[in-house]
Amino acid sequence: MKFTDFNFNDNINQALGSIKFIQPTEVQEKLIPIILKGRDLVGESKTGSGKTHTFLLPIFQKLNPELDEVQAVIAAPSRELATQIYEAAKVFVKFDERIKVSNFVGGTDKVRQIRKLEAGQPHIVIGTPGRLWDLMSEGSLKAYTAKTFVVDEADMTLDMGFLAEVDKIAASFGDKVQMLVFSATIPQKLQPFLKKYLSNPVMEKIANKTVISDTIENWLLSNKGASNNQLILQLTQIINPYMAMIFANTKGRVDEIHAFLTNNGVKAAKIHGDIPPRERKRTMNAIKNLDYQYVIATDIAARGIDIEGVSHIINDEIPQDLTFFVHRVGRSGRNGLKGTAITIYAPSDDASIREIEKMGVKFEPKAIRNGEIIDSYDRDRREKRTKAPAEISNLTRGAIAKGKKKVKPGYKRAIKWQIEEENKKKRRAERNKNARKQRESRKQSF
Known part of the structure; x- marks a missing residue:
């Protein structure tokens, strides 16, 4: 049409x-x-x-x-x-x-x-x-x-x-x-x-065919307890965006990131509700004229501003209202263009990340090494590597359960001994079973 x-x-x-x-x-x-x-x-x-x-x-x-x-x-x-x-x-x-x-x-x-x-x-x-x-x-x-x-x-x-x-x-x-x-x-x-x-x-x-445009790559970057400010500064030194928007959860955090980046030589604009209207208007005009490569904003800006040519999104934090994640990332990858959304997370954000994944977002784990962004390991690698537990008896299962509780020092040794004895019995039963098979085989040969 x-x-x-x-x-x-x-x-x-x-x-x-x-x-x-x-x-x-x-x-x-x-x-x-x-x-x-x-x-x-x-x-x-x-x-x-x-x-x-x-x-x-x-x-x-x-x-x-x-x-x-x-x-x-x-x-x-x-x-x-x-x-x-x-x-x-x-x-x-x-x-x-x-x-x-x-x-x-x-x-x-x-x-x-x-x-x-x-x-x-x-x-x-x-x-x-x-x-x-x-x-x-x-x-x-x-x-x-x-x-x-x-x-x-x-x-x-x-x-x-x-x-x-x-x-x-x-x-x-x-x-x-x-x-x-x-x-x-x-x-x-x-x-x-x-x-x-x-x-x-x-x-x-209008049902979303995909929650987020399939032209957008979603990268997940662990801060590993380090300063988000330093991570964002590193990202500005690595990526070369046409235009990048950096989203923070509060006006104070926007001010903090803006001050840190500008003090380190990054030319960045900031937008939030406490900035006077005339200054906001001047800033928006400057952004449209491509005077800035980085724009730091709160979530209101994610909904209220349509800045053309945003190639990168950097999430300083996962938004408290997870629906805003979609609005933030949706600033990029418009009209079929490619985009990259980089979300910085802490270990405490794991539950929020899982909820976002349930919305249909697929993350690619990344890390920064030697001034480059590289593929990283999946944050769930330990869970995925865990082997299925071997079958154990109810007696052993009960003993293990008791072992997790606070008990006398000698009690855990007794539990360990009990498990070893049960394993010996299993090995003995397996040897006896094999011996019987061999005897039956010899009888049939005569």
Whole structure:
């Protein structure tokens, strides 16, 4: 199938051609026709599957530029994700300059945004839930005319505590708005919201053929009790990434890795929620201009930022929420390109690694030796090498069990002697059995 099969208007087809979009992804092929029919939808699919254009294309197709009013509202849980959607939307505006698109996110100049709205309402509104509701409740943003409301990354919206604002926004539209909810997962806590606002929705889950793209190699690197900082520094000296993202579990850890690497001459950027909006914007622009080869980020960035050309992922730690492992690694290996994800682990992480493996992820054990990354042994090698225990009697089994308990010093010697005596009896019985066979053989020969 091709995008031209959707019968989009000429302006949309020209925009798609300009960004070399020819064939839709699986999620786009399945969900765009449903959205064009005006149905409410819950679309569940993995990160990087093309959800953004799945809702943008029908919105632009149904939009009437002659109506000077808000026709679609798109809520995204992070500033970066909202800006990313805004940038994707601007491509289509180039081919129909009558269409007005605005991006309203927290941490930016609210007074300036209000003045802009006083001059005229945009056709498409994109933003973070807090800022959108702020402008709507004050009457500056007249979003009640919207025909479509999109909640992008709904599970992340829930995790970040924005569901109350999204609830208020949804309540302001009435029954006529088309509700589109997109998410990588649909947690149970989201169900009441879906039942409250969606009318007989199409529930579409795009099954992952593989949890992680098969173009990504997953390497497992034991820290063996050493400093992760030193290991990450060694990796930067060995790999030569087009772009590498280093993920840590906390903002403090991001700061720590960033300080260590920069002090050791590595040019790296950092992104997390405590960095002021203007600085984050400057950093993102620098990253897009390839001014940095390394980007250190928290898990929010794993969900909210789409950085093109990420060739390597380095996990400083295994994420506390294991689903974020998929989101992190999914930053690499996009559009059929190869990627490498390197996960640093400690012995205490073994249970988490097993859980990730149950999700279908196959790890390749690696080690660093003489400035090179080499194949290493499987961390389960001892278990795999263990031989099946020989048959033992109930008496011996009981004796061994008792031997594991705290006993008097001479008792273990008695257990050992008992096992040796039982083995002697087995050998004696085997000799007698062989002797009988020999006697029977001699009798038959006479």
